[in-house]
């Protein structure tokens with residue numbers, strides 16, 4: 099049985115409330131850190147744990163914390179990123195809704211480590227009801243002395259506020275998030291300076307994902323070394339994966355990093371395999387990561403078994419690999435059309451582009467138009483190369499990584515499913531029926547569905 | 550939503566706006582969260598309150614009142630309100646049905662749900678029914694992909710939708726006919 103560090107008590111009745119949370123070992127990390135450890139010692143444990151940011155980029159958390167500037171007399175802030183808008187991702191919502199106190203506990207321990215006396219949870223506006231759950235948890239924790247002035251008589255003060263956004267994927271990007279939290283449009287800032295030096299209100303700021311901050315709780319409780327024992331190589335600990343698409347058992351799973359991709363997608367402990375048909379493709383880490391054919395999800399190009407780790411999923415680079423990303427996992431069965439899905443992805447990025455950089459603002463719109471045309475039977479063979487060219491010119495040429503995130507799904511779809519794009523151009527009348535592959539699955543490598 | 554910038558309306562023909570006492574108290578509590586010279590941070594939370602107090606949308610009058618409350622120039626409020634997709638700059642129905650259309654929902658059948666709603670309500674996405682009860686809108690991933698297809702109405706999520714569930718939901722809404730806001734005001 100896989101170890102669970104975050105969701106161990108998820109099914110305990112009343113675990114949303116402080117009483118049940120305390121009865122199951124809650125707030126021990128705050129006691130331990132504030133009473134027996136120095137802030138530097140907490141940072142040290144997080145470094146030892148090998149924890150990597152769970153928001154998508156996988157940057158080592160301990161290292162990020164050690165970059166935080168500490169000019170005397172200047173406040174520092176912790177901002178928790180609960181924007182969770184990456185398509186396919188719903189793990190943070192699950193965690194905050196079911197066990198809100200683990201986030202509050204992680205924030206107290208982390209803020210202590212960083213020397214922050216004011217912390218914010220920036221949560222997407224659509225999760226309004228979750229913001230109420232968090233506010234209740236904060237009020238409970240405050241009334242019990244875990245928050246406020248002079249916590250546990252140690253002299254440490256902390257206030258936590260919940261800030262709701264108002265619908266903008268780009269506000270998940272950390273500098274856009276800070277702009278939004280300052281009451282502005284969510285336009286990403288040019289880096290450097292990084293938030294660790296100049297973040298919220300021009301002060302040193304750490305921005306971390308909900309799950310990252312929650313993971314600090316078991317790390318401080320059991321020690322960083324204990325946490326690092328779980329996993330493979332530089333992928334330590336557990337990870338929440340939100341699973342959706344054409345699988346039998348959608349939901350949020352806490353995996354030990356290193357479980358095989360085959361086990362994750364096919365075993366009844368997790369996704370439970372495909373519903374009815376055959377699997378066709380997988381997006382393992384949110385819509386921004388490359389889509390891969392099912393076979394390449396199970397095995398690397400070298401034929402090795404693929405594992406659910408940062409390294410194994412990206413083995414082969416963009417030629418044959420993908421990324422763990424945010425853990426927003428979804429699988430496609432053979433009724434699905436990759437062209438339609440790519441058009442859909444691109445519409446998403448066009449809609450969510452903040453519009454500051456021309457390659458992103460214009461490129462996403464062009465790609466959407468061309469993909470719409472191909473999917474609806476009006477495409478030409480040159481359109482496929484045109485798409486390739488546009489995505490290539492966006493990647494790496496923008497202020498923030500949304501541009502790359504818009505380019506990769508298009509590049510990977512063409513790379514792995516070019517036959518399907520060509521089929522659309524060759525058989526325009528067939529693809530005008532939106533159910534085209536549901537009726538007659540496309541046979542890979544044949545350039546026609548009917549070979 | 551950024552590149553798709555929404556236009557604000559004019560004040561012409563729209564009712565005047567004033568915060569209720571309870572809303573003002575809530576706004577003041579929000580303003581107190583931030584450092585004294587950083588109260589602009591309260592703008593988005595307060596726009597949510599103003600929208601809830603103005604029948605689910607932000608008129609110029611409502612936005613001007615927010616600017617007055619926070620000591621901001623009106624343009625600072627308009628530029629923020631026009632950036633975020635949850636702020637409606639035109640009137641909406643009592644029930645604002647926002648169906649997720651992003652890929653993970655699409656592969657679980659969201660297109661059929663949009664079609665079904667369009668047929669039942671006799672409107673296309675972006676339109677409001679003549680009786681002012683329903684506005685239909687397609688939106689991007691709402692973080693509910695495991696229970697797709699789904700839609701949001703006010704603060705509430707309706708998940709694992711089927712045409713039958715949609716019909717039952719619409720019937721319930723028609724019987725109730727009470728505005729649903731994002732905030733639970």
Ligand SMILES: Cc1cc2nc3c(=O)[nH]c(=O)nc-3n(C[C@H](O)[C@H](O)[C@H](O)COP(=O)(O)O)c2cc1C
Pocket residue numbers: 150151152153154155156157159179180181182183184267268269270271272273305306307308310311498499500503
């Ligand atoms: C377009 C875009 C959207 C993002 N959305 C999110 C998000 O919704 N949640 C999140 O935690 N990180 C998101 N990120 C990553 C953040 O910028 C940042 O790296 C992260 O919050 C850092 O936390 P971590 O190190 O704990 O992962 C996004 C990045 C980009 C470029």
Ligand code: SF4
Pocket residue numbers: 268285286450451452453454455456458459496497498499500501
């Ligand atoms: S890459 Fe796109 S989203 Fe990012 S700053 Fe540029 S225009 Fe905005």
Ligand code: FES
Pocket residue numbers: 185186187649650651652653654655689690691692693694697699
């Ligand atoms: S794609 Fe619809 S909720 Fe995520």
